[in-house]
Amino acid sequence: MEINQQRIKKAQALMRDQGMVGIMIMNRDDYRFFFGETRVQPRAIIPAFGDPVFICFKAEVGELRAALGDQQIKVFSHVGEQMANVSKTFRKLAEEFPEGLSPGKSPLKVGMQMWFGTPAFLVDLFRKLNPDVELVPSDPVLDELRMVKQEQEIELLRKAQSIAGLGMDRARELLVPGITGREIATEVTYTLLKAGAEGTSTPLHINIGVRSCWIHGKVDDSAIREGDLVVIDLTPMYRGYCANLARTFVVGQPDGRQQLLVEAYLEMISATREALQPGVTVGRLDRIGREILAKHGLEEYHLKGISHGIGLRFEETPASTIMPAHITVKLRENMVMTIGHTILAIPGFGGVRFENLYRVTPEGGQILFDYPVDFIVG
């Protein structure tokens, strides 16, 4: 475990700006960001001043204390009890805040991550057990810290993406008529894990034939037929960082519509990549994509959300398909974004996607790992 004091200090300054007494961490990615480790059921409090407070089950106290070393850190013995006492803990911590900064008797504003990993019933329970706490999204603190990536983070994303590339190589060589999505997924998963992936941040997508239309994806026992579109999306994680590599293949010779979809998509990526500069919004990127599709007569198939942030979480700010307000977030230099998040699909026919990771620079998106677009197989 490596407690990142610099990140904690920056987060605390932001919490104070936001009037938060602290943030409650219950997610893998925030925990890893501050403490350098992936813990199952991560639970910690970072108050606006002072040291973090770790929370763990009784059986795990000895192991956690050993990992924490000499740090002056409180360890609680029971999560249920602790959940019920979060407001009390924050109030006690706040008593030690420097004079004039104590929140007093008003409701305590506590930040928490509110994305896919935070279950509704836990939040409902938290609110019920802590009626004097106002729970707010921790994004104003964490986004500021996490959106722009440090060099070492970019290297880890590049490494994750290169592992995805090995998986895609394996998938491509297996693409022959008769093989099932599940058979491909089994071999690709094995390749990813052997190459050092810690698992994947989403299930593999191996979307075959008409199911290449899917926005999301899955794996099943349907077999590939000659002429099928196959969309493959791989999301291995490496030291907590998430890859996102999608490719579309045609098994055999593409027909005119397949060819058109691929060409339009690649043109959309190219234009979006050029625009991936500081100051640009993802809303602007979507409009660029729409213009390209309109040129090809495909505007009616346009979907919003061509690009999203990525890092320790598979989708992070800006991620406009999850948080619509992100459409106006301005890109900054050294953010890492995907391009190719949305499917370009003709309902009932099929769809295509090609997705890569890019660093935002004043010269446009700089690709992190340049995996070939080589979509005709066999």
Place this chain on the structure above:
Amino acid sequence: MEINQQRIKKAQALMRDQGMVGIMIMNRDDYRFFFGETRVQPRAIIPAFGDPVFICFKAEVGELRAALGDQQIKVFSHVGEQMANVSKTFRKLAEEFPEGLSPGKSPLKVGMQMWFGTPAFLVDLFRKLNPDVELVPSDPVLDELRMVKQEQEIELLRKAQSIAGLGMDRARELLVPGITGREIATEVTYTLLKAGAEGTSTPLHINIGVRSCWIHGKVDDSAIREGDLVVIDLTPMYRGYCANLARTFVVGQPDGRQQLLVEAYLEMISATREALQPGVTVGRLDRIGREILAKHGLEEYHLKGISHGIGLRFEETPASTIMPAHITVKLRENMVMTIGHTILAIPGFGGVRFENLYRVTPEGGQILFDYPVDFIVG
């Protein structure tokens, strides 16, 4: 896709008993239960009367309509729009309810699953966009339908558990000093997928040495040393049904404390298994476990939650470590329960678990798949 009309009819009767206008399905397991298929981002409404309403993205309409065949089913074109209009849809559906059963102008009571798979921000959004809907847990409907298993469900759970057994065989043969948890996990994952698993419902647990204390588990690069306790928990899914097989191994000769923990755990399982009869509560099972541990002088290490329901979801009712109120739920014949959910751990030393699936019968728990307890390796 196979729409199970019988289950829908039973669910509708229960909804009417509960005064619900319908349930909103947003989870893999409920969707699979009613419609026989795993869909990514499953979205459907089952009203208290009439046919289900499916919701899907525009790009997926063609594919979904083909899968649904001749069914008279409405397909919506936009999820965001639909989320915003759920109450309108329910109100419209309710207008067609038989006379006297319309909920009129009062708040519409809509059921939704509220477990780990339902994110807080979606529920918050739902509540904001549908202020005239009272969102309630759908458990009173779904539990009634899903707790007691049909024969074909028990066969699928047995099959899932047998796949876990193949994974455990593979893990056991790899257990030698020097191998890492990650190396074992890579090979075991490959074995599970090759044997037909659709993935796992939790990450693999390969908890080594002092980390065998963990309540939950993970995989990392730490290597096994002679004398280590290793707790392995495998949760492959087969046709949507979840396995749960845990074993503890000692690499080399166990010391006295390791031996004591294992013996006490096995005795706890044996006593719990005998008591796994209709009418018994999981609270009672926990008390039985505590008595056994007290006899061995290990009472202080007792944790609640020795047993939980399992089926299409990894933990389903009763699951008292998630939903404390379940402690009083009475078992019924042909429910399937795990025994061995909790760790028996001495903090800072290590822990043990052995977990299997059992059918509840008047003669006690009937094991679904009898995998050996053979804990000394090498």
